[in-house]
Amino acid sequence: MSVPSENNSGNIKQNTAKLSVISNSSLFVLKFIVGFSIGSVSIISEAIHSGMDLLAAVIAFFSVKKSEEPPDTEHEFGHGKFEDFSGLIEAFLIFAAAVLIIFEALSKLMEGEHSIEPSGMFLAGVAVMGVSALVNWVVSGRLMDTAKKTESIALESDAWHLRTDVYTSLGVFAGLILIKITGIYALDSVIAIAVAFVILHAAFDLTKRSLSDLIDRSIPEKDKQRIKDIICEHESEYAGFHGLKTRRAGPEIFINLHLVVSGDVTVRQSHDLEDHIESDLKVEFPRSVVTIHVEPCNEGKNGCDRCGSFCNYKKKS
Structure with a gap:
């Protein structure tokens, strides 16, 4: 359609x-x-x-x-x-x-x-x-x-x-x-x-x-899961994401999340990744307003523990 x-x-x-x-x-x-x-x-x-x-x-x-x-x-x-x-x-x-x-x-x-x-x-x-x-x-x-x-x-x-x-x-x-x-x-x-x-x-x-x-209720869970799936299509480009929040205002959908990237990624690279994820989300949700907050990954010997179940950061051997 x-x-x-x-x-x-x-x-x-x-x-x-x-x-x-x-x-x-x-x-x-x-x-x-x-x-x-x-x-x-x-x-x-x-x-x-x-x-x-x-x-x-x-x-x-x-x-x-x-x-x-x-x-x-x-x-x-x-x-x-x-x-x-x-x-x-x-x-x-x-x-x-x-x-x-x-x-x-x-x-x-x-x-x-x-x-x-x-x-x-x-x-x-x-x-x-x-x-x-x-x-x-x-x-x-x-x-x-x-x-x-x-x-x-x-x-x-x-x-x-x-x-x-x-x-x-x-x-x-x-x-x-x-x-x-x-x-x-x-x-x-x-x-x-x-x-x-x-x-x-x-x-x-x-x-x-x-x-x-x-009263700013979240969008339906199936739509929220679709948002997660779209973000996870880029999993090779980031360490993880968390704090996903959604709300609807008439035809508009507001999507907020925290994206965790490697500490050595440049500002330009992280901005390009933000734009790419936002563009993909707008294909599925054309009336969405996407806000992405980028955070550096806490790369230590114990790995990253800030991304919850969506973190795909691999410990270095």
């Missing part, structure tokens, strides 16, 4: 975020019109869900745009965490939407208000739910693909929002048909509550993931 350049990556992310804004705007309007026309709280709950998705898509668009700005005097490490912060805001919005849906549905159940209009508009509601599921499946797939290529948590969050909307829309779609067959209109509120709990689950997962990056 080819990795897009940094400038091209920003354009791809912004264009994909625009697509999400447009699709969510259209579905939000359609669901509200049809939901109020037939008096379906489950369709209205889906309209609220799409409204939150729309707001999330707008936030995602501005966050990916901001995160692509180069470092400045106030943000010397770049603007990547704008994406993480946007994911947290989106999660809170989804929590709010779920609570609103549950409140509305419980109110209708307690008051006994179950009056879906059994007209042609009812069929329109079924059709809107089917179209919503299809559109969101296509758009969420596009978002997820772009998120993986550009390592964008904002777009990935938006993709998961829409993927959740696919399942809830299908649930409402099936529920409306069941209501039509059974005539049990209280199912409308029950379905709305079920939709709300699905939304709450998605919000909880998104909150955990966003917070993990905001």
Whole structure:
């Protein structure tokens, strides 16, 4: 899979975020019109869900745009965490939407208000739910693909929002048909509550993931192991390395490590080795910021004991 350049990556992310804004705007309007026309709280709950998705898509668009700005005097490490912060805001919005849906549905159940209009508009509601599921499946797939290529948590969050909307829309779609067959209109509120709990689950997962990056959690262990493997490809050129630390800020990955070299290696040679390792890491992690601290190897009769399990310094005979 080819990795897009940094400038091209920003354009791809912004264009994909625009697509999400447009699709969510259209579905939000359609669901509200049809939901109020037939008096379906489950369709209205889906309209609220799409409204939150729309707001999330707008936030995602501005966050990916901001995160692509180069470092400045106030943000010397770049603007990547704008994406993480946007994911947290989106999660809170989804929590709010779920609570609103549950409140509305419980109110209708307690008051006994179950009056879906059994007209042609009812069929329109079924059709809107089917179209919503299809559109969101296509758009969420596009978002997820772009998120993986550009390592964008904002777009990935938006993709998961829409993927959740696919399942809830299908649930409402099936529920409306069941209501039509059974005539049990209280199912409308029950379905709305079920939709709300699905939304709450998605919000909880998104909150955990966003917070993990905001508090500088290490990248996944498999990625960290890949970094070690890349560094070890140069093992004949250094004595060892230690103190490997990683963190993520939006699409950016920060990699810090201490590289131990022989005491007779020149500054130029050690700098060339740093550049070589950094270049190799950027092939695998193109949005990485690599910081390497070079240390001289403690070559004594007892050998080097500062490099841990990665030291390949051989004792002299």
